Amino acid sequence: xxxxxxxxxxxxxxxxxxxPRVNKRKAILDAAFxxxxxxxxxxxxxxxxxxxxxxxxxxVYNHLTDKETLFRYAVEAxxxxxxAELLAAVEHLRDRADDQDPRAALTELAVRLAxxxxxxxxxxxxxxxxxxxxxxxxxxxxxxxRTARRPLAALADRLARLSLSxxxxxxxPEQAAGHxxxxxxxxxxxxxxxxxxxxxDAGLRATAEAAVDVFLxxxxxxxxx
Amino acid sequence: xxxxxxxxxxxxxxxxxxxPRVNKRKAILDAAFxxxxxxxxxxxxxxxxxxxxxxxxxxVYNHLTDKETLFRYAVEAxxxxxxAELLAAVEHLRDRADDQDPRAALTELAVRLAxxxxxxxxxxxxxxxxxxxxxxxxxxxxxxxRTARRPLAALADRLARLSLSxxxxxxxPEQAAGHxxxxxxxxxxxxxxxxxxxxxDAGLRATAEAAVDVFLxxxxxxxxx
Amino acid sequence: xxxxxxxxxxxxxxxxxxxPRVNKRKAILDAAFxxxxxxxxxxxxxxxxxxxxxxxxxxVYNHLTDKETLFRYAVEAxxxxxxAELLAAVEHLRDRADDQDPRAALTELAVRLAxxxxxxxxxxxxxxxxxxxxxxxxxxxxxxxRTARRPLAALADRLARLSLSxxxxxxxPEQAAGHxxxxxxxxxxxxxxxxxxxxxDAGLRATAEAAVDVFLxxxxxxxxx
Amino acid sequence: xxxxxxxxxxxxxxxxxxxPRVNKRKAILDAAFxxxxxxxxxxxxxxxxxxxxxxxxxxVYNHLTDKETLFRYAVEAxxxxxxAELLAAVEHLRDRADDQDPRAALTELAVRLAxxxxxxxxxxxxxxxxxxxxxxxxxxxxxxxRTARRPLAALADRLARLSLSxxxxxxxPEQAAGHxxxxxxxxxxxxxxxxxxxxxDAGLRATAEAAVDVFLxxxxxxxxx
DNA sequence: TATGAATGAGACTTCATTCAT
DNA sequence: GATGAATGAAGTCTCATTCAT
Numbered sequence: 001x002x003x004x005x006x007x008x009x010x011x012x013x014x015x016x017x018x019x020p021r022v023n024k025r026k027a028i029l030d031a032a033f034x035x036x037x038x039x040x041x042x043x044x045x046x047x048x049x050x051x052x053x054x055x056x057x058x059x060v061y062n063h064l065t066d067k068e069t070l071f072r073y074a075v076e077a078x079x080x081x082x083x084a085e086l087l088a089a090v091e092h093l094r095d096r097a098d099d100q101d102p103r104a105a106l107t108e109l110a111v112r113l114a115x116x117x118x119x120x121x122x123x124x125x126x127x128x129x130x131x132x133x134x135x136x137x138x139x140x141x142x143x144x145x146r147t148a149r150r151p152l153a154a155l156a157d158r159l160a161r162l163s164l165s166x167x168x169x170x171x172x173p174e175q176a177a178g179h180x181x182x183x184x185x186x187x188x189x190x191x192x193x194x195x196x197x198x199x200x201d202a203g204l205r206a207t208a209e210a211a212v213d214v215f216l217x218x219x220x221x222x223x224x225x
Numbered sequence: 226x227x228x229x230x231x232x233x234x235x236x237x238x239x240x241x242x243x244x245p246r247v248n249k250r251k252a253i254l255d256a257a258f259x260x261x262x263x264x265x266x267x268x269x270x271x272x273x274x275x276x277x278x279x280x281x282x283x284x285v286y287n288h289l290t291d292k293e294t295l296f297r298y299a300v301e302a303x304x305x306x307x308x309a310e311l312l313a314a315v316e317h318l319r320d321r322a323d324d325q326d327p328r329a330a331l332t333e334l335a336v337r338l339a340x341x342x343x344x345x346x347x348x349x350x351x352x353x354x355x356x357x358x359x360x361x362x363x364x365x366x367x368x369x370x371r372t373a374r375r376p377l378a379a380l381a382d383r384l385a386r387l388s389l390s391x392x393x394x395x396x397x398p399e400q401a402a403g404h405x406x407x408x409x410x411x412x413x414x415x416x417x418x419x420x421x422x423x424x425x426d427a428g429l430r431a432t433a434e435a436a437v438d439v440f441l442x443x444x445x446x447x448x449x450x
Numbered sequence: 451x452x453x454x455x456x457x458x459x460x461x462x463x464x465x466x467x468x469x470p471r472v473n474k475r476k477a478i479l480d481a482a483f484x485x486x487x488x489x490x491x492x493x494x495x496x497x498x499x500x501x502x503x504x505x506x507x508x509x510v511y512n513h514l515t516d517k518e519t520l521f522r523y524a525v526e527a528x529x530x531x532x533x534a535e536l537l538a539a540v541e542h543l544r545d546r547a548d549d550q551d552p553r554a555a556l557t558e559l560a561v562r563l564a565x566x567x568x569x570x571x572x573x574x575x576x577x578x579x580x581x582x583x584x585x586x587x588x589x590x591x592x593x594x595x596r597t598a599r600r601p602l603a604a605l606a607d608r609l610a611r612l613s614l615s616x617x618x619x620x621x622x623p624e625q626a627a628g629h630x631x632x633x634x635x636x637x638x639x640x641x642x643x644x645x646x647x648x649x650x651d652a653g654l655r656a657t658a659e660a661a662v663d664v665f666l667x668x669x670x671x672x673x674x675x
Numbered sequence: 676x677x678x679x680x681x682x683x684x685x686x687x688x689x690x691x692x693x694x695p696r697v698n699k700r701k702a703i704l705d706a707a708f709x710x711x712x713x714x715x716x717x718x719x720x721x722x723x724x725x726x727x728x729x730x731x732x733x734x735v736y737n738h739l740t741d742k743e744t745l746f747r748y749a750v751e752a753x754x755x756x757x758x759a760e761l762l763a764a765v766e767h768l769r770d771r772a773d774d775q776d777p778r779a780a781l782t783e784l785a786v787r788l789a790x791x792x793x794x795x796x797x798x799x800x801x802x803x804x805x806x807x808x809x810x811x812x813x814x815x816x817x818x819x820x821r822t823a824r825r826p827l828a829a830l831a832d833r834l835a836r837l838s839l840s841x842x843x844x845x846x847x848p849e850q851a852a853g854h855x856x857x858x859x860x861x862x863x864x865x866x867x868x869x870x871x872x873x874x875x876d877a878g879l880r881a882t883a884e885a886a887v888d889v890f891l892x893x894x895x896x897x898x899x900x
Numbered sequence: 901t902a903t904g905a906a907t908g909a910g911a912c913t914t915c916a917t918t919c920a921t
Numbered sequence: 922g923a924t925g926a927a928t929g930a931a932g933t934c935t936c937a938t939t940c941a942t
Binding site: 696730731732733734737 | 922923924925
Binding site for chain 1: 354406415420421439
């Protein structure tokens with residue numbers, strides 16, 4: 001879970017961008033996300049976070065003023081990572097823009113997305129932001145922006161190209177993207193019981209294929225077989 | 226806000242069995258759901274619940290042992306109500322089983338469902354169960370059962386009939402129902418910002434129509450226009 | 451130090467004015483004053499106060515919202531007691547209004563006042579209000595009102611009578627009272643090292659007599675011997 | 676507010692040769708006094724003192740071991756300054772030793788003293804030492820020595836001269852000095868509300884004149900008009 | 901039965917103080 | 922010598938829960 005390579009205090013780091021200060025901050029944010037994910041916002045104790053990060057409690061407060069601040073930054077950092085993963089997955093579509101039949105490419109995309117959405121991070125993020133949606137409205141909005149709206153927009157771009165190139169029928173690309181993602185993630189939430197259970201790779205693939213199948217029936221030209 | 230049909234104090238209900246004891250219990254559960262929905266599980270105080278219910282704190286403990294128990298019963302009661310509403314909406318389909326074209330009926334269903342899903346109760350329930358999914362696994366499962374799986378199964382029944390009667394192509398009705406619901410609720414979550422913002426009736430209807438349109442393109446016979 | 455007769459919980463009290471609730475509150479306020487006097491405002495811990503009062507920490511918070519509130523009420527209660535003592539001492543002068551020579555009466559008064567001013571309560575109150583004069587301005591003002599201004603006014607009344615009856619020369623009675631008290635308490639502060647050391651009864655009496663002597667030399671008619 | 680000539684620990688530097696080391700120490704002590712005066716001992720933070728002095732926190736610890744040590748030195752330095760001011764005021768009397776009537780000289784002295792006693796430094800010092808009288812007994816004693824006993828002794832010297840030269844009646848000069856100061860400062864404490872409010876110059880002068888008047892009535896030969 | 905009052909445990913936060921640079 | 926960063930200890934306050942009426 002904890003992802004940051006916290007080299008010792010004065011760490012001579014490989015790529016040179018991290019100061020030890022920044023490293024410790026990242027370690028704390030990572031630990032915080034882990035603990036918040038485990039317990040929820042209110043039940044998580046700052047002590048537990050400090051322990052998880054391997055620092056003393058006041059150190060946490062030195063780097064991040066508040067429990068609230070801690071939460072915000074931890075969640076946002078995680079959302080950023082997720083956003084990057086999602087965008088990367090969508091970008092793969094670009095490389096396969098000239099396949100004659102988009103089914104294979106879309107299926108690959110769907111599987112990638114499914115894996116991300118069922119992952120630890122995405123599940124935790126979903127739980128946390130649903131939970132605190134009313135108290136941290138802006139935060140929840142920001143996360144939805146990064147984990148849903150922007151990936152959706154990126155996908156819409158790709159679909160618009162497919163539409164232009166005649167591989168999909170003319171349509172509102174935003175809406176199409178929304179439907180694509182809904183067809184994929186909706187059933188996944190059911191299978192994973194809201195991220196509570198792991199989804200076996202087979203089920204994941206089956207869901208992805210079914211989603212793509214319906215999507216293409218609705219959005220491909222003649223209404224495919 | 227107050228939801229569970231709290232008939233007046235000594236309420237003359239259909240079958241007439243309510244003792245004042247039972248009434249007070251309902252009042253407490255209602256208050257509990259309201260407060261939990263407002264604050265989340267951990268942030269909700271038993272005192273606040275007692276105040277909302279108009280009783281003293283120990284009275285709450287007299288009726289429901291624990292804060293945890295209180296939560297479970299409150300959530301389950303609310304899930305039961307939601308289940309009833311959802312099933313009722315699905316049942317309406319039955320009455321229109323012999324329309325030649327299912328579009329109108331499905332659209333009506335979609336709109337009904339959308340209204341329910343965007344309502345206070347459904348949003349609150351979603352927030353609460355996502356939040357506590359890891360701590361109250363069984364509870365979360367039970368809620369998903371009632372707010373998703375069973376309505377889905379009921380819808381699958383209807384779709385199966387439509388398929389048999391030739392209004393839909395042959396398909397796995399469970400899967401079709403899953404897709405139908407996903408196409409509807411996925412975009413709604415985006416619009417309502419996870420239930421944080423109200424969705425205007427127009428947007429709600431547009432979303433429903435788009436969902437039905439895609440659904441029919443994919444599941445109707447020839448691939449409709 | 452602790453003065454409240456905390457009869458058991460349901461205590462059937464002699465004079466009937468105290469509810470058990472009120473009793474516990476008094477016990478807490480007494481304990482608070484004791485501890486604040488011992489440690490000062492900031493160094494005093496609520497835990498220590500609770501222990502001194504023989505209750506649990508939250509009970510303290512149940513009765514008195516804050517540490518600050520606790521402080522205010524404790525100090526004010528103590529100031530009230532002190533005010534009563536001081537006024538009582540001044541009232542004694544009334545009974546001796548027709549002595550021909552006021553020296554004896556004034557000396558008795560001076561001794562009484564000196565005893566009070568050197569007592570535990572007065573010293574503690576002086577320390578506490580000096581210390582927090584800048585943070586609790588209003589409180590400090592209220593205390594000065596009760597421990598200085600009002601006793602001074604009462605004394606001024608008495609002196610005005612003496613002046614009218616020809617035992618003192620015509621003068622501004624407020625100013626005379628101020629001088630009387632200053633002549634008494636100024637030297638006492640020096641002797642008691644700001645209330646840090648006990649003042650033996652002899653020194654106390656000597657100081658009182660010297661104060662009265664100077665006072666009469668300045669305020670009696672012919673300038674006494 | 677600014678500085679105290681506390682030459683460094685061992686510093687017997689004859690005149691003005693402050694090393695930078697000594698300068699920084701002075702800056703810190705000054706800042707400390709300012710902050711302690713503002714907040715009180717316990718509420719004052721070492722960080723705030725460091726900020727006020729324009730140095731980093733560890734630097735404070737480098738120069739002055741402890742918060743306690745810091746307090747002691749800061750307070751003592753300030754008391755030294757005050758002592759010097761008070762003694763200087765008293766010394767002025769010497770120059771007017773041969774006035775026939777001491778009233779003018781004493782009044783001038785009283786006004787000078789009143790100004791000092793109502794000043795920032797004196798008020799702060801009074802608050803701080805009253806507050807911590809029980810915890811820093813020795814410190815409080817030292818301060819009283821410098822701000823009360825020694826000025827009083829110096830004044831007693833002067834009064835003894837006046838007595839010898841027949842301008843005052845025979846008396847115990849220490850006691851007379853005590854009464855003089857009490858008549859002056861007692862009423863001032865009332866007017867300034869324990870140093871909380873500024874005293875206008877007129878009130879200050881009136882108080883001084885009243886004090887001298889009473890003093891002379893009591894201590895001058897025939898009992899003046 | 902319903903309640904006012906009491907409590908034990910634990911949460912967040914701050915501060916004086918010390919390393920390592 | 923001066924500083925940024927880290928820490929152990931402690932403090933205020935809140936909360937779920939239980940007596941005694």
